[in-house]
Amino acid sequence: MKSKTLRLYAFAYLAFLYVPVLVLPVFSFNNSQFIAFPLSGFTTRWYGALAADSVLRHALSNSLTVGIVTALLSTMLGLAAARAVTRYRLRGAGAALGFISLPLFIPDIVLGLSLLMLLGAVGLPLSLAAVVLGHLLVCVPFALTVLIARFEGFDKNLEEASADLGEDGWMTFWRITFPLMLPGITASLLLTFITSFDEFLVAYFLSGTEATLPIYIWGQLRFPERLPMVLALGAIILAVSVALVIAAEYIRNLGVKKPMVGA
Amino acid sequence: MPNKGQSSSEGYGLLAPTLVVMGVALAAPLLLMVLTSLQAQSGPGFAAGWTLDQYGAVLGRASYRLLFLRSVAISAAVTLVTVALAYPMAYFVAFHAKHKFIWLVALTIPFWTSYLLRVFAWKIILGYGGVINSALMRLHLIDQPLGVLLYNPFAVVVTLAHAWAAFAILPIYVSLEKIDRSLLEAASDLGDGPLRRFLRITLPLSMPGVIGAAILIFVPTTGDYVTPALVGGTQGTMIANLIEVQFNSVGNWPLGAALSLVSMAIVAVIAGLFLASARAAAKAAR
Numbered sequence: 001m002k003s004k005t006l007r008l009y010a011f012a013y014l015a016f017l018y019v020p021v022l023v024l025p026v027f028s029f030n031n032s033q034f035i036a037f038p039l040s041g042f043t044t045r046w047y048g049a050l051a052a053d054s055v056l057r058h059a060l061s062n063s064l065t066v067g068i069v070t071a072l073l074s075t076m077l078g079l080a081a082a083r084a085v086t087r088y089r090l091r092g093a094g095a096a097l098g099f100i101s102l103p104l105f106i107p108d109i110v111l112g113l114s115l116l117m118l119l120g121a122v123g124l125p126l127s128l129a130a131v132v133l134g135h136l137l138v139c140v141p142f143a144l145t146v147l148i149a150r151f152e153g154f155d156k157n158l159e160e161a162s163a164d165l166g167e168d169g170w171m172t173f174w175r176i177t178f179p180l181m182l183p184g185i186t187a188s189l190l191l192t193f194i195t196s197f198d199e200f201l202v203a204y205f206l207s208g209t210e211a212t213l214p215i216y217i218w219g220q221l222r223f224p225e226r227l228p229m230v231l232a233l234g235a236i237i238l239a240v241s242v243a244l245v246i247a248a249e250y251i252r253n254l255g256v257k258k259p260m261v262g263a
Numbered sequence: 264m265p266n267k268g269q270s271s272s273e274g275y276g277l278l279a280p281t282l283v284v285m286g287v288a289l290a291a292p293l294l295l296m297v298l299t300s301l302q303a304q305s306g307p308g309f310a311a312g313w314t315l316d317q318y319g320a321v322l323g324r325a326s327y328r329l330l331f332l333r334s335v336a337i338s339a340a341v342t343l344v345t346v347a348l349a350y351p352m353a354y355f356v357a358f359h360a361k362h363k364f365i366w367l368v369a370l371t372i373p374f375w376t377s378y379l380l381r382v383f384a385w386k387i388i389l390g391y392g393g394v395i396n397s398a399l400m401r402l403h404l405i406d407q408p409l410g411v412l413l414y415n416p417f418a419v420v421v422t423l424a425h426a427w428a429a430f431a432i433l434p435i436y437v438s439l440e441k442i443d444r445s446l447l448e449a450a451s452d453l454g455d456g457p458l459r460r461f462l463r464i465t466l467p468l469s470m471p472g473v474i475g476a477a478i479l480i481f482v483p484t485t486g487d488y489v490t491p492a493l494v495g496g497t498q499g500t501m502i503a504n505l506i507e508v509q510f511n512s513v514g515n516w517p518l519g520a521a522l523s524l525v526s527m528a529i530v531a532v533i534a535g536l537f538l539a540s541a542r543a544a545a546k547a548a549r
Binding site: 036090144 | 270271273274275276277278280281282284285287288289290291292295296299348351354355356359360366368369370371372375376377378379380381383384385387388390391392393394397398401425428479482483486487488489493503506507510516519520523526530531534
């Protein structure tokens with residue numbers, strides 16, 4: 001009986017999560033520039049308008065660049081740091097981890113503004129490189145969390161066996177460590193890319209004249225006549241993200257089977 | 264085999280690049296922020312000498328105090344609502360769902376689209392010609408669209424409870440999933456009914472997840488800028504909006520820096536007190 005009520009609640013909660021998100025695709029196909037019910041027929045013209053918008057394409061390419069660079073850098077930094085704290089007994093490792101995780105506890109607006117002040121003080125221009133630096137703050141703690149979990153669930157003996165069998169450190173890394181870490185690396189790259197791609201506030205302060213996609217979207221929200229187009233963009237981002245997540249899950253399952261989580 | 268000293272220097276070498284990046288991008292900017300907050304704006308530059316004037320202004324002005332209070336109150340409400348709504352959901356997945364993995368994916372998919380647009384969607388739902396108003400009009404429950412749904416603290420709480428739901432569901436689910444099922448059987452065998460068993464075993468053992476979720480939600484939402492700006496109206500403005508104005512429109516960086524630091528300190532103190540009391544409660548219960 002009780003489990004039936006709970007199931008009902010679960011579906012109601014799912015509706016609460018999905019209704020606002022489904023508003024995006026629904027109105028992106030609605031043949032009216034007003035975002036209100038009743039719907040007034042099907043159209044794909046908002047998607048056509050998107051394809052024709054060169055400002056949008058520029059913002060998209062900026063966001064992809066920033067996202068890819070941030071994902072690669074934060075995963076490399078995270079990989080080195082995660083290895084350091086899981087494989088070596090280092091004095092002060094706890095404090096270092098705390099320091100690296102600090103951005104999780106600082107509002108994004110403070111991270112963005114304090115970097116803005118630093119760039120001003122040392123005379124560096126606002127740029128996409130500055131956005132990457134800001135995004136590293138947000139992404140490295142995520143990468144580190146994912147990768148530490150992976151290193152901890154990883155059998156050290158395999159590396160030692162490889163060394164005993166005469167492989168040097170580099171070969172051991174490529175033949176043992178890297179393949180075993182691949183699922184963690186994939187997860188870290190995906191998580192940090194999506195985080196950077198979606199990050200608005202830090203980029204808003206640091207990007208200068210080079211808008212990223214969220215900054216472009218923020219600018220469009222002020223113009224009611226542009227809204228259906230922005231919703232079409234949101235629907236596309238949703239579809240691509242879901243495809244990416246499913247692809248990552250598929251890759252993860254191709255890799256080493258990991259033990260089942262939980263009971 | 265490398266000797267111990269050599270191997271630990273190798274470890275520090277691996278840690279160094281991350282620490283350097285964090286030092287440059289986090290520690291130095293925060294230090295600069297502290298220094299800036301101790302100065303006074305004078306035209307485009309700063310006046311000579313150090314001063315505590317900014318902190319006096321931040322703490323002394325009633326309108327600022329109100330904004331701090333409101334930000335904390337809204338975030339506390341968001342935290343409470345989000346965790347309370349997510350707990351039964353996580354409980355269902357951990358104990359009753361047949362296809363756990365599919366449920367977890369289904370619960371996280373809504374978070375894979377733009378944060379800005381997820382927040383904006385609530386403007387469409389709560390707005391004058393929005394989903395709720397049109398539905399109520401269609402059902403003839405109201406003649407005029409309700410204007411009270413949007414541009415107030417309520418709209419901010421609902422929107423943030425939606426935007427941060429995954430941060431509650433996942434940690435609570437993980438801590439529920441970790442509970443040793445034999446403890447539950449033992450409680451039942453010893454005569455506990457379902458409710459008593461939940462209160463004595465499941466709830467206390469899932470508290471780490473609840474506390475983690477609360478911190479993960481409370482800290483960032485206090486500093487949220489987008490949601491109050493889009494759905495908050497004048498009554499739902501929060502501290503981040505005021506900080507942004509100081510930097511972008513007013514051009515008073517020292518005041519903006521002091522506001523940032525004071526709000527960080529308030530959040531840190533509240534989060535610290537919360538963690539300490541949670542720990543004390545856990546000790547007392549043991």
